[in-house]
Amino acid sequence: MPITEESPQRVFKEKVNHVTGAREWEVKDDDYDIVQEIARSRFGDMILDYDRNDRYEAALITVIKEKKAKGEYVHVLDIGTGTGLLSLMAARAGADRVFTPMAECAQKIIEQSGYSDIITVIAHRSTDLSHLGEKPNVIVAEVFDTELIGEGALRTFKEALENLVQPGCRVIPASAKFYVQAAESPHFTRKFNDIPQIEGERKEEERIVEMSVPARRQGLVPIAEDVEMTRTKETAQCMIFNFDDAQSIIFDETAIARMEITEEGRVDSFLAWWDLDMDRSDGGNTLTMAPDWKDADSRWRDHWMQAIYYPPKRVRVEKGQTIPILSGHDEFSVWFAVDDGNSCLTSLDRPYCSCDFHARLSRTMIYRMNELLEDRKLTDAIEKEVSLHPSEVVVIGEGSMLGLHPSVRSEAKRVTILETTPWMRKILHKYIKYYQLKNVQVVADIAEIPKPSLILGEPFFLSSVLPWENLPFWYEVEKILSKFDDYSIPVMPNKCCIRALPMKFRDLHHTAGRVGTVNGFDLSKFDDLSEKARSAVDEIVEDYSLWEYVGEESEGWKDEEEGRAGTELLQINLEERPSGNSLKNEKMIQVTGEMNGIALWADWKFGDYWMTTGRKRKTSLLWSVGHKQGVYFIPPTQLNEKKIHVMTQIVEGDVSFHFSPIPIEEKK
Secondary structure (H helix, E strand, O other): OOOOOOOOOEEEEEEEOOOOOOEEEEEEEOOHHHHHHHHOOOOHHHHOOHHHHHHHHHHHHHHHHHHHHOOOOOEEEEEOOOOOHHHHHHHHOOOOEEEEEOOHHHHHHHHOOOOOOOEEEEOOOOOOOHHHOOOOOEEEEOOOOOOOOOOOHHHHHHHHHHHOOOOOOEEEOOEEEEEEEEEEOOOOHHHHOOOOOOOOOOOHHHOOOOOOOOEOOOOOHHHOOOOOOEEOOOOEEEEEEEOOOHHHOOOOEEEEEEEEOOOOEEEOEEEEEEEEEOOOOOOOOEEEOOOOOOOOOOOOOOOOOOEEEOOOOOEEEOOOOEEEEEEEEOOOOEEEEEOOOOOOOOOOOOOOOOOOHHHHOOHHHHHHHHHHOOOHHHHHHHHHHHHHOOOOEEEEOOOOOHHHOHHHHOOOOOEEEEOOOHHHHHHHHHHHHHHOOOOEEEEOOHHHOOOOOEEEOOOOOOOOOOHHHHOHHHHHHHHHHHHHOOOOOOEEOOEEEEEEEEEEEOOHHHHHOOOOEEOOEEOHHHHHHHHHHHHHOOOOOEEEOHHHOOEEEOOOOEOOOOOOEOEEEEEEEOOOOOOOOEEEEEEEEEOOOOOOEEEEEEEEEEOOEEEEOOEOOOOOOOEOOOOOEEEEEOOHHHOOOOEEEEEEEEEOOEEEEEEEOOOHHHHO
16 A cells, blocks of 8 residues: 555564564554553652652752742643643642643643643753743752662753753752662672583683673562672772753763772672752752662652662672772763772773673573572483483574573583574584583574474573563474474473462562552553553563562462463473464462462473473472563452453463453353
């Protein structure tokens, strides 16, 4: 059909074909991206962060009152508006005029607020406000992330102060301080950073250079006391950012702080957080991200969390020693190092990854690799199966170290790793050379593999986010069996089971909940927009690392048949051919108590052992750390239901879910 001026516009959306693993393009309506973004935005907990809201409003009241006392006409520029909440607070605090760039949702909320004569919503970016006329004299902005400056806060404030506002403009927040504690955690946080070692210990100086970047959303606050971690009692204030002075906002700088060591050990990480001084009150109005062991009034937040940073070199320290902590930042990132006393460092350039692990893989993926090497039950199951079929073991997947695992190599005559990703092949070749592995080869295509005596996989593919997105393993197995026309070749794992568990989350459900009235303002238009967007996309199962979040399982959470967690939704025999590229099953889940979500994951069967990517047993960490889990948040209209029916369907490798309080097949 020819495209005319009246034709609806279209956008291209990238999609992973879970059968082939290839990236493909789908044509969608032009509003698809914004609908998806709103539906999956997780803004709820930020809007409902009343500590944040109250401190922003208190600062607006203080600053506007000061401007009024000087006889100034108060123009407020709200940068980064979403719902318009900060603009409404500014208007209620007495601002004469509020400018709000780029906010369609805010426009609707403001129209019904009673402040539309004061607040002007402008369909331009904050960098393009030359038409405003009289310049603002107050800036209010919330443009921060867990790393403080990762969303471009420094440039936002610097350019606004230099180009958009009056001299003497006040900024809310006025400044920020960055804090760190030195820590050692050889058995937990290091797994997010350490290069996997497949056998033995290498010398410390032989470690590949690692990149000092924050482990994204590690969420150590609720569990830091439950994992093996030694922290200094002292906290070092390492950086200060002054947001209301353009000259002092520098994109690249280094600072040095000092910290007293309270326990002997080795500094292998830093726990970091930041505070905002909202209105130059010198502690009187401070918004802090400090963990609960530093601040008894610490709030749960999903939008801002403490971060873990890894120094480029670990340093051994003695009790009572005072060590220099070097910190550096550019426009978007922060990094840290410890001076071992021999380097006499005065500046700190940003460290870069030279091993490809940290530049290519997420921290969760690195943890998964390290965890895999330590799973004794998995090792025993693999070793037993390989010993039965040792001649030609073929390992398939992406971004996997399984083919180098001693349990595979020690029993196999030859191991062939099928790895289609060029940079991962380079990494595997480095390991093969370093460890002098004579019986391991790496190939890039199925055409290059020999006929296997055993097909093995974690399984894991780099395109996956949720556990069942590793089902390309099933289709890769089919290609190999078809190539050799031999369906008797054993496969491990030989089964995949998708499971579900009703949960009562203490806080997590707020990320997708209704916000309603917040700080006296009706934000239901945002709820309407969010719910409309959510209903316009597929049933939403969002990815979360559930070990970070507090929650309770429903009663009877263990499967009666095997004692495993949750309810089996669908089981797939990976040794059978994908049947017509379609498979589905409907299962009813009993919901007890005040459940507000359903956790979903996949288990993989290795011999008699089910390796789980979800709820674990008899461990301090109740959820798999090396994998993300899916979460379906139960809609408000279904929160009182005692039964939820779940339809799980696989079509050409894509897994979808449909949830309903009544049988789904009956609805048809």
